Amino acid sequence: MITVKQLTKTFGSFTAVNNLSFDVKPGEVLGFLGPNGAGKSTTMKMITGFLAPTAGTVEVDGHDISKDTLAAQKLIGYLPEGAPSYGEMTVEAFLKFIAEVRGFTGSEAQTRIEKVINEVELGSVRNQPIENLSKGFKRRVGLAQAILHDPKILILDEPTDGLDPNQKQHVRELIENLSKDKIVIVSTHILEEVTAVCSRAMIIANGAKVADGTPAELQAMSKYHNAISLRFAEEVNSDVLASINGVKEVLREGDWITLIPEQTSGLLDAVNAALDEKGLHAEEIFVERGRLDDVFRSVTREGAK
Ligand SMILES: Nc1ncnc2c1ncn2[C@@H]1O[C@H](COP(=O)(O)OP(=O)(O)OP(=O)(O)O)[C@@H](O)[C@H]1O
Numbered sequence: 001m002i003t004v005k006q007l008t009k010t011f012g013s014f015t016a017v018n019n020l021s022f023d024v025k026p027g028e029v030l031g032f033l034g035p036n037g038a039g040k041s042t043t044m045k046m047i048t049g050f051l052a053p054t055a056g057t058v059e060v061d062g063h064d065i066s067k068d069t070l071a072a073q074k075l076i077g078y079l080p081e082g083a084p085s086y087g088e089m090t091v092e093a094f095l096k097f098i099a100e101v102r103g104f105t106g107s108e109a110q111t112r113i114e115k116v117i118n119e120v121e122l123g124s125v126r127n128q129p130i131e132n133l134s135k136g137f138k139r140r141v142g143l144a145q146a147i148l149h150d151p152k153i154l155i156l157d158e159p160t161d162g163l164d165p166n167q168k169q170h171v172r173e174l175i176e177n178l179s180k181d182k183i184v185i186v187s188t189h190i191l192e193e194v195t196a197v198c199s200r201a202m203i204i205a206n207g208a209k210v211a212d213g214t215p216a217e218l219q220a221m222s223k224y225h226n227a228i229s230l231r232f233a234e235e236v237n238s239d240v241l242a243s244i245n246g247v248k249e250v251l252r253e254g255d256w257i258t259l260i261p262e263q264t265s266g267l268l269d270a271v272n273a274a275l276d277e278k279g280l281h282a283e284e285i286f287v288e289r290g291r292l293d294d295v296f297r298s299v300t301r302e303g304a305k
Pocket residue numbers: 011016034035036037038039040041042043
């Protein structure tokens with residue numbers, strides 16, 4: 001369990017993280033979202049003990065990260081933003097070094113190194129110096145060092161940044177497989193990643209929490225929640241659709257028309273009845289769950305006021 005209480009970080013007169021409190025339980029994959037400069041990386045650095053808070057506390061399985069730093073850090077695997085250091089080392093030498101730092105030697109160290117090289121698909125570059133690797137491979141080396149000791153807690157700062165679509169998918173699957181009984185906190189700018197891998201999402205703006213819930217709960221905050229999206233073969237006048245009982249707004253995006261509901265449920269029946277009555281035939285029609293990008297924009301704009 002991670003318990004964050006009233007966590008605050010100021011740099012001079014600037015407040016980067018502002019009185020943030022939350023818990024994360026085993027089995028949860030928490031997506032950490034927010035605009036550039038919202039305070040995500042700063043919060044992750046404080047949770048992992050790499051940056052001292054100005055105020056507030058972080059407890060990792062009962063260990064205070066400021067007072068009992070080593071005991072807490074043993075439980076944590078951390079992928080910081082950017083690339084791992086020691087660029088002149090080869091991938092394998094770097095992982096050997098990390099294994100030693102984590103207290104593994106001999107065959108145990110070798111077994112763990114082979115396992116992560118396999119898991120993160122680093123076999124083809126294992127003998128290359130890290131500084132010569134592409135951005136995506138450097139991220140994968142960072143991920144390998146974070147999981148080498150099979151930590152109970154994984155803190156990953158934009159793990160899929162710089163990866164190609166295949167590798168993004170691979171890392172998402174890896175996170176899903178690793179997340180059983182672990183705590184995972186993952187920051188990302190990719191909203192589909194949240195619905196794909198996270199059981200919970202927290203949005204921060206200006207260092208403060210502005211939303212926290214399951215992806216479905218956040219989607220339900222969107223004006224698109226239970227909206228009806230349709231596509232017609234022929235041109236249909238927006239006024240006809242706007243006159244349907246329960247439609248608040250008609251939006252057009254390319255071939256698609258979206259009917260925003262006045263209330264959050266019950267619009268589909270009214271739309272189907274109205275289409276029948278008017279002799280209109282939709283080629284495609286579906287009920288939207290809600291859109292995270294819409295929620296993200298509205299809560300971070302409110303947070304920025
Ligand atoms: N060492 C520092 N000294 C001064 N300001 C800092 C320092 N570290 C971070 N900041 C500021 O704190 C704010 C939060 O930065 P942080 O890196 O935590 O944001 P972020 O949410 O991770 O952003 P991004 O999505 O761009 O990675 C930014 O305005 C940043 O400039």
